[in-house]
Amino acid sequence: MTTSTVFSSLFRRHVAVPGEHGAWVFLLSPLLIGLFAGGRWSLASVVLVVAALAAFLLRQPVTIAVKAYSGRRSRDDLPAARFWMVVYGLIALASTAALISLGFGFVLWLALPGAPVFIWHLYLVSRREERRQIGVEVVGSGVLALSAPAAYWISVGRADPLGWWLFGLTWFQSAASIVYAYLRLEQRELRAMPAVPTRLRMARRALLYTTFNVLATTVLSALGVFPALLPVPYLVQWLETLWGTLSPAVGVKPTVIGVRQLVVSTVFTLLFILAWR
Numbered sequence: 681m682t683t684s685t686v687f688s689s690l691f692r693r694h695v696a697v698p699g700e701h702g703a704w705v706f707l708l709s710p711l712l713i714g715l716f717a718g719g720r721w722s723l724a725s726v727v728l729v730v731a732a733l734a735a736f737l738l739r740q741p742v743t744i745a746v747k748a749y750s751g752r753r754s755r756d757d758l759p760a761a762r763f764w765m766v767v768y769g770l771i772a773l774a775s776t777a778a779l780i781s782l783g784f785g786f787v788l789w790l791a792l793p794g795a796p797v798f799i800w801h802l803y804l805v806s807r808r809e810e811r812r813q814i815g816v817e818v819v820g821s822g823v824l825a826l827s828a829p830a831a832y833w834i835s836v837g838r839a840d841p842l843g844w845w846l847f848g849l850t851w852f853q854s855a856a857s858i859v860y861a862y863l864r865l866e867q868r869e870l871r872a873m874p875a876v877p878t879r880l881r882m883a884r885r886a887l888l889y890t891t892f893n894v895l896a897t898t899v900l901s902a903l904g905v906f907p908a909l910l911p912v913p914y915l916v917q918w919l920e921t922l923w924g925t926l927s928p929a930v931g932v933k934p935t936v937i938g939v940r941q942l943v944v945s946t947v948f949t950l951l952f953i954l955a956w957r
Contacts, residue, residue, distance in 0.1 A: 695760040698740045705857075705945040706821045707736050710828035710850035716953045717828075717846055718835020724782045725834055731775030732827050735791070738768040739798065743805055750806045784834050790826040797823050814862050821854035845906075849897070849952075853917065856889040857945055860921050864937045867928035874928065883925035890918040913951035920944045 698704075711732055715725060741764035747753040748761065779785060797820055804813060828850045829843030863886045874882070897911040920941075929937055 690760050690763045692757065692760040695741050695744050695757055696737070696764045698737070705942055705949075706824045706854050707732060707827060709854070709945060709949040710825045710846070711831055712949055713850055713952055713956070714828035714831025714843070714846055715835060717842075717956050718832045719957075720835045722834070724779060724784050725831065727775050727778045727782065728784075728787070728827075728831060728834055731772055731779065732830075734768045734771040734775060735794070736824070738765065738772060739801075741765045741768070742798075742802065746802050746805050750808075752805075752808065786839060787830040787833055790830050793826065794823045812862075814858065817858050818855045821858060822851045825851035825854055849910075852889070852893050852896075853914065853945075853948060856886070856893055856917055856921070857941060859889050860886045860917070860924065861937065861941050862886075863921075864924055864929045864932070864941075865934060867924075867930060868932050868934070868937070870928060870930045873930055876926070879925055879928055882928075883921065886921050887925060890914070890921045894918045907955055909955040910952070912955055913948045916948055916951060917944060 711729065715721065715729075741761040744753060744757050745761040745765065748755050748758050776788060779788065797816075801816060801820065804816065825847050828846040832843040832846055833839050863883055866882060880887075893914040894911055897906060897914050900906050901908050901910050
């Protein structure tokens, strides 16, 4: 077997990198928020980022392998899947050992909820039922949101209770983002522009999530629990949801919907960091 053949067999992009580009924001947003909220970066912070990325990327080759074994994909993908599972797995293990040696082994407890959620996801994949599973995605985003307290605790050097607030704040935003994205995907299947009452009924859940986030952060900021400007980033998602409610995405391509929500989530992350500091 030639070198080029080996390279093409193992280095397959769809096996090594997740295809859902929007999923990256559900990891990077809480991670960045936790790091900046802590305000102090160290070697342990870098190790945590590497560990989080490795664990996140590991999901893709494992999913591909399950699809191959269940007959959903060609078994030609298995060598590449095994290769990347080993690569990402070794990086995750090395990062885990480094965190323990640096005295931050306690943050690894936050990774435990990820195991049952991942198994649940693989079970659905094996049964061809993983698509349009909003509950799985919301719970999965909660697992990724645990990177916020992990990054914060490493920055401050202890398991500060404020980390749990960051977890809730980032998870609620991720959940609102997911629910809104599903609303837009539902709207694109409409054959004609619906009446306003119908638009509001369709968007009821998305509006409920985003309105709750704005009101909750406003009250807690007024009570001095959070910085005064923290409701502002949540207001961005609320305004986007209101606009999307009144302007249904009839016939809009899914890629356009995903890119727009990615931009909104990025703006949210930047404003959150600025408001917190």
